[in-house]
Amino acid sequence: MTEFGKMVGTFHARRGAAWGGRLQLLPDGALNPRSRIIALPALVAELYPAVPEEKLARASFALCAFSDAIVACDDVIDYAAADPAIARRIPGIAVIFAEAYRGFAELFGGEPRFWDALQRYACEYVDALDAEARIARDGEAWTACTPEACLAIVRGKNGLVRLVDAAVAALSGCPQIPGADAILLEWFAGEQMLDDLNDWREDVRDRNVSVLLRNTCEVRPDPRETEAIGLRMYREGHVDRVLALAGELARGAQAIAEAAGGSRLVALIAERRTRLVQRREQIATALASLAQC
Numbered sequence: 001m002t003e004f005g006k007m008v009g010t011f012h013a014r015r016g017a018a019w020g021g022r023l024q025l026l027p028d029g030a031l032n033p034r035s036r037i038i039a040l041p042a043l044v045a046e047l048y049p050a051v052p053e054e055k056l057a058r059a060s061f062a063l064c065a066f067s068d069a070i071v072a073c074d075d076v077i078d079y080a081a082a083d084p085a086i087a088r089r090i091p092g093i094a095v096i097f098a099e100a101y102r103g104f105a106e107l108f109g110g111e112p113r114f115w116d117a118l119q120r121y122a123c124e125y126v127d128a129l130d131a132e133a134r135i136a137r138d139g140e141a142w143t144a145c146t147p148e149a150c151l152a153i154v155r156g157k158n159g160l161v162r163l164v165d166a167a168v169a170a171l172s173g174c175p176q177i178p179g180a181d182a183i184l185l186e187w188f189a190g191e192q193m194l195d196d197l198n199d200w201r202e203d204v205r206d207r208n209v210s211v212l213l214r215n216t217c218e219v220r221p222d223p224r225e226t227e228a229i230g231l232r233m234y235r236e237g238h239v240d241r242v243l244a245l246a247g248e249l250a251r252g253a254q255a256i257a258e259a260a261g262g263s264r265l266v267a268l269i270a271e272r273r274t275r276l277v278q279r280r281e282q283i284a285t286a287l288a289s290l291a292q293c
Helices: 003-018 040-047 053-079 084-108 112-137 139-144 147-172 180-198 200-206 211-216 223-235 238-260 263-292
Strands: none
Touching (some): 003 053, 040 053, 040 147, 053 147, 084 147, 112 147, 147 180, 147 211, 180 200, 180 238, 223 238, 223 263, 238 263
16 A cells, blocks of 8 residues: 555544444445555545645545545446345435545535635536436436437436545635546546446346447337347447447546646546457457357
8 A cells, every 4th residue: 555545544433433334435445455546535635736745635534435435326326226235324324424424524624716616517417317216217308318318317326426636626716727627527437338338137127328328229118128128229239339439538637637737647537548448359350250160
């Protein structure tokens, strides 16, 4: 673990003790060394005037707590129908939110630029979840939803990641660099494309809209047709087109990062683009083999 990671871990231990063990972050959440979230503040800091490392570490911990609370809420939304007991996690989620907001308050006080950004991103997030839920329960809404509207939902659901940029900018004493938050938004929207491919069976089950499923299904998918949907998804090229879109989103994020001088962000996004290309090649090879059978 890096010295910066140890510093974040120290804040976690200190704040966990203050809560008397009630602060339970996700074991595989944002503080996990494999998480992208914990690394983001230091990467984004490259775009701004120097921020004291101690403040950056405190912000990283608060942002990780906020991320875990959002992810935990998403889990309740996704799985409560099948497992009603998961709703009992809500009080613990409230504790995580309380800790995140305490950290934000200590760091940013009444700084309106940070809080206004948080409000804007949170509104877009809630609106995206509302749109997703409406489409899931309304067949006409599914049919009326365009691929562009699906992509807007993807951006809204992932838009809270831009809070990292707002936080680092506030710590540096500067306004957010125009377009800098789009680096995170477009990158994470591209990552969502890959997540939607990995989770497409769950989305069919729950009738959740995604760019991939909406391109594949003109009408709201019937879970009884899951296998047929999967075959159509691959054979008609919908998977390849969505992965190509993910690559384009990541390419746009990389271009903005390059223009802003974020070399570490550029390297990380470039690595993710390479993985997307490899995934497309693997799928193309597998489909070609099937066609020869």
